[in-house]
Structure formats: C-alpha cells, structure tokens
Amino acid sequence: MSLVTAGHAWAAVLNRDRRCDGRFVYAVSSTGVYCRPSCPSRRPTRDHVMFFDSPPQAEAAGYRACLRCRPQSSAGSDADQRVERARRYLDAHPDELITLRRLAAQVGLSPFHLQRTFTRVVGLSPKKYQDTRRMARFTSALKRGETVTSATYEAGFGSSSSLYARAHEELGMTPSAFRSGGTGITLRYTTAPTAVGRILVAVTERGIAAVRLGDTAAALAASFRHDYPKAMLRQDTAGLRQHVRAILQCLIGDIDATFFSLDVKATVFQRKVWQALQQIPRGETRSYQEIARSIGQPTAARAVARACATNQIAVAIPCHRAVRGDGQLAGYRWGLERKKRLLALERR
Ligand SMILES: [Zn+2]
Structure with missing residues (x-):
C-alpha cells in the first residue's frame, strides 16, 4: 500500500471503520495476527502494523487470522x-x-x-x-x-x-x-458566581433544564431569554438556592454529577453520550472516540462531539471532560479557557 493509502487505512483501523472491512486487513507484527479494520480488539501501536489488500496476502506473509474478527471468513x-x-x-x-x-x-x-x-x-x-x-x-x-x-x-x-x-x-x-419554542413552560432561573465564572441555573417542575457558564449575569440572562423566546422565565434566586448550592458542590467534587434530576430534551443517542460523560472520573478526560466506543457505537465519534457541543447542562453533564483524539481540548461551548479551568479545578 502507498503511504497515503496506509494513512487512510490506519485512520480506518483507529475508527474501527466497518465500511473498510473486506477492502484490506491489518497485521500486527508483535502478535503475528491479522484483523479486519473493525476488529473489536485493542488497537496495536502503529509501528507494529502492516496492511495487506487481502487475507491470503497476510497469510502468505506468515500472519494468522484473528479469532475474534475472523478476517478470512x-x-x-x-x-x-x-x-x-x-x-x-x-x-x-x-x-x-x-x-x-x-x-x-x-x-x-x-x-x-x-x-x-x-x-x-x-x-x-x-x-x-x-x-x-x-x-x-x-x-x-x-x-x-x-x-x-x-x-x-x-x-x-x-x-x-x-x-x-x-x-x-x-x-x-x-x-x-x-x-412552540417553549410556549407554556415556566423556567425559573438565577445566576451565581463560581470559581470558573458566572453560572446560570434554570429549572422546570421536573428538574434542572440548563446550567450555563458566562462572564456576567446580564449576558447569561440575555442569551437564555434569546433561546427560550416563548417560555415564561422568572428569576427566582431564593427558590433556586439549593440547586445552586448543589451545582457548586458538584464543581468541587462533593457530590456526583449523576445526583441531579434533569429536565432536558435529548435524543436517545445524546442521552447515552451524556451518561457516558457522567461516568468519566473527575479530573480525567476521554476522547470523543473513546466515548463513542464506550456506548457501543465506535464509528460515531463525530456525533459524540456534536452531542457534547449541544449540551445544555454544564457541570452536571461534564462535557468539559471530552477531548479530541489527539488529547487536545478542542472546543467548549462556554469557552476553551473555562474548560481548562474546570479541569484544573477538578485535578486539584
Ligand atoms: Zn481481530
């Protein structure tokens, strides 16, 4: 395989790209085994990998077929x-x-x-x-x-x-x-200062509907109003004191992210991603790819990134713990600097 093609092939292996099954196999020199691209086994290091166009070629080079993914069948x-x-x-x-x-x-x-x-x-x-x-x-x-x-x-x-x-x-x-853009629903909200900037917390009868991070109370309230043009919004600082306290405790690690009852619209997929985020230990990060694998959809890394980007509930759904495959922090809805500070706070 040419270098360019090998680069693509390696990307397909890293993504366990099922669409590439049957187009090539990869062989691992340290184990002597060859696999189809989608093999669920652990990814080898790149240095140990060779690509072959077909199973017979890999076998001719002395590799034997993986028992898990059965590339030859x-x-x-x-x-x-x-x-x-x-x-x-x-x-x-x-x-x-x-x-x-x-x-x-x-x-x-x-x-x-x-x-x-x-x-x-x-x-x-x-x-x-x-x-x-x-x-x-x-x-x-x-x-x-x-x-x-x-x-x-x-x-x-x-x-x-x-x-x-x-x-x-x-x-x-x-x-x-x-x-109808929130017609008929009532959202109570308040803002409060935290170690990572101002937060806005909003709740419905059913639970927390939004946790947002920003610089000022005014800016947070304005963007919140913008997103729920037809909902009844009511500032209620006294009524939300417990909620705010719980979020602050979650920030410093005194309570777990799964503690909250949330009232949030989400697809089944988004819900899975968010649950996976909540399971990442405090202060640690996972790549979108790892999260995709952990929910059994190894090819859905991009969709995972999207689900993180649309998260309405900062902190309690800790999307700041999701990073790019190369370990870079990538984007954060509420600012990259804030993502860094959140992680630094968690690692203390
Ligand atoms: Zn295999």
Missing part, C-alpha cells in the same frame, strides 16, 4: 449485509409495527441472531432503532412547524397515546411546548 460481512437490509426494511416501513420475527424472516436470519448482530453493528436493537428513527422524524416535523397531529402521523406513530409519555421523556417537554 465472509460470514461476518454477510451478517452485516443482512443487518443493513434489515435496517433499510425498517426505514421503509415507518408506520408499521415490525416484530423481530417478521424482520428476521425478511432477511433470512434467526430472530436471536438478528437481534444480536443488529445490536452489534448498529449499536441499538431493531426495536430501539425503529423507535429512535420515529422520534427523530417526529421532532423534525415539529421543528418544521407541523401540528402535533400531523407530525404524529408523519413519524409513523399509529396512535399518539403512548407517544406523549415517550416524547415528554425525550424532549423534556410536551410536544406542543417543544414545537
């Missing part, structure tokens, strides 16, 4: 193709309730095998996948300004009865409130 990629067909089938039938049995029959796998392979490849079970897609169609229809009823139909929810409960959970507010 086409079984894995066949199952992957069936999963891809199953995924397309689900996408093509948004308004039907498709049982695992029916889906399995459709692609010629046993229900058990399909469930397992689908979850491994896609990162969600078939049912969860269909739910997630539906909810995504639903929210994007709402954002386009459609009525809740028509969005419900368009998304493929036959009846809206169970939808409301679920949508409320996913969106952090009722679908109607979501559609």
Whole structure:
C-alpha cells in the first residue's frame, strides 16, 4: 500500500471503520495476527502494523487470522449485509409495527441472531432503532412547524397515546411546548458566581433544564431569554438556592454529577453520550472516540462531539471532560479557557 493509502487505512483501523472491512486487513507484527479494520480488539501501536489488500496476502506473509474478527471468513460481512437490509426494511416501513420475527424472516436470519448482530453493528436493537428513527422524524416535523397531529402521523406513530409519555421523556417537554419554542413552560432561573465564572441555573417542575457558564449575569440572562423566546422565565434566586448550592458542590467534587434530576430534551443517542460523560472520573478526560466506543457505537465519534457541543447542562453533564483524539481540548461551548479551568479545578 502507498503511504497515503496506509494513512487512510490506519485512520480506518483507529475508527474501527466497518465500511473498510473486506477492502484490506491489518497485521500486527508483535502478535503475528491479522484483523479486519473493525476488529473489536485493542488497537496495536502503529509501528507494529502492516496492511495487506487481502487475507491470503497476510497469510502468505506468515500472519494468522484473528479469532475474534475472523478476517478470512465472509460470514461476518454477510451478517452485516443482512443487518443493513434489515435496517433499510425498517426505514421503509415507518408506520408499521415490525416484530423481530417478521424482520428476521425478511432477511433470512434467526430472530436471536438478528437481534444480536443488529445490536452489534448498529449499536441499538431493531426495536430501539425503529423507535429512535420515529422520534427523530417526529421532532423534525415539529421543528418544521407541523401540528402535533400531523407530525404524529408523519413519524409513523399509529396512535399518539403512548407517544406523549415517550416524547415528554425525550424532549423534556410536551410536544406542543417543544414545537412552540417553549410556549407554556415556566423556567425559573438565577445566576451565581463560581470559581470558573458566572453560572446560570434554570429549572422546570421536573428538574434542572440548563446550567450555563458566562462572564456576567446580564449576558447569561440575555442569551437564555434569546433561546427560550416563548417560555415564561422568572428569576427566582431564593427558590433556586439549593440547586445552586448543589451545582457548586458538584464543581468541587462533593457530590456526583449523576445526583441531579434533569429536565432536558435529548435524543436517545445524546442521552447515552451524556451518561457516558457522567461516568468519566473527575479530573480525567476521554476522547470523543473513546466515548463513542464506550456506548457501543465506535464509528460515531463525530456525533459524540456534536452531542457534547449541544449540551445544555454544564457541570452536571461534564462535557468539559471530552477531548479530541489527539488529547487536545478542542472546543467548549462556554469557552476553551473555562474548560481548562474546570479541569484544573477538578485535578486539584
Ligand atoms: Zn481481530
């Protein structure tokens, strides 16, 4: 392989890029084993890696096939193709309730095998996948300004009865409130000084809806108002004293980030990312890639970065602990300098 191609190949290995399976294999001189790019085993160091265009070439060079990813067999990629067909089938039938049995029959796998392979490849079970897609169609229809009823139909929810409960959970507010930029919801908020600048804390009846960092109370309140043009915003410093105290305690490590009840709109994926962030020990960082792997979606590093960038709840969802693959801090919604200070504070 040429140097340029090897560079791409190595990037694919680091990302466990499933799309490159079948295009090349990589061999590890320290173990004598060769793997497909998506192999789940630990990444070798670059110095020990050689690339081959095909399994026979690697074998000819004296390497043996990895027992985990079985690069020499086409079984894995066949199952992957069936999963891809199953995924397309689900996408093509948004308004039907498709049982695992029916889906399995459709692609010629046993229900058990399909469930397992689908979850491994896609990162969600078939049912969860269909739910997630539906909810995504639903929210994007709402954002386009459609009525809740028509969005419900368009998304493929036959009846809206169970939808409301679920949508409320996913969106952090009722679908109607979501559609109208916060109409009908009341947010109480306050600001307070901290070691890393001013914070704004906002709550609904259900929990903390926002924690933001900024320089001044006025600037924080103004941008908050800007983001919730139609919500009822009420400053309530006395009423939020406990919340603020808890956030401050979380900052200095006296209470855990998982302590808070949050009221935040999020997709299933965002929720997974945020939970993973909360599990990073204080003062430590993880790359977007590592977080993607930890939630079982190794190719989703970019989506993880996006989820971090859209986090509404600083500190309690510690997105400041997510960094780029090269260890650089990358961006932070509330300023890079502040991210550094947060991490320095945690490492004390
Ligand atoms: Zn392998």
